[in-house]
Amino acid sequence: MAQSQGWVRRYFRAFCKGFFVAVPVAVTFLDRVACVARVEGASMQPSLNPGGSQTSDVVLLNHWKARNFQVQRGDIVSLVSPKNPEQKIIKRVIALEGDIIRTIGHKNRYVKVPRGHIWVEGDHHGHSFDSNSFGPVSLGLLHAHATHILWPPKRWQKLESVLPPERSPMQREE
Template sequence: MLYSVLGKTLGFVGFTIQYGCLAHCAFEYIGEFVMCSGPSMEPTITNHDVVFSERVSRHLYRIEKGDIVIAKSPFNPRMNICKRVVGLEGDKVCTSRPSDSFKTHTFVPRGHVWLEGDNLHNSSDSRSYGPIPYALIRGRVCLKLWPPHSFGALSQSPNDGRITPSE
């Protein structure tokens, strides 16, 4: 009797560990579900939207301009940020805020990306903290899951046309 209970308990623990390892690998290398908060990506992503962030593009270095990414915050490694890729290494980006009268340009250094929120008036992004290392990118947002009425692929940036390609 004792061996039967012990055998079933060990079997359950074994299955739990196996499925836990599978889930960890899936979330680490395939993708994850993310609940977004804050106004920086409005109107594309609003507070409490749930999105799916795939990680394959990051591992294959397939992040492109216009993609929305989840990245580690350059200020707080425990926090993630959700922003749009506006510039890749070698790109020249306009770094002025909408209220600034001077237009300055910055070249994105090698191994870095320039991130901005779609809500330019209410976003802390690369305009504040500069380009971020590619290694901080956790995944590319490819699908909005919640709320149900906005399920589907994400739209283009409402701020298109602000990038100056490198020459």
């Protein structure tokens, strides 16, 4: 009986040591390197959630690339909503700082993206709450770069950084 209690005690002690090492490592990884997120809504159709409300894509979010604000036109990014800081949104980068963009339904027909900001839009115009509603977004709100679709399995793919030709900036500062 005493031997079995010793084994249980050693097992419990080893489990606790492993647990208290693994949890901080996992949390740090998910916060700083990469995580997964479910995409809801129709704003990014057909790139994400092409089946409408029946399915939700699950994407891999790369925090590392967004950490130094390394974004390009056409990237799909996750960011903190400028209107609701409790919510994260996923959109496509249309223009970078210094670009002049023709808007779709914004109060100004043309907008020059200020320094330290990006212009983001959903692929499904008219069903997207994006920069056309709230203007340029501060790079400080950037959360992650969406790199792959992980679920459903039939949609496994790398997400390409493609800028729709009709949404190219009017003028670019290089």
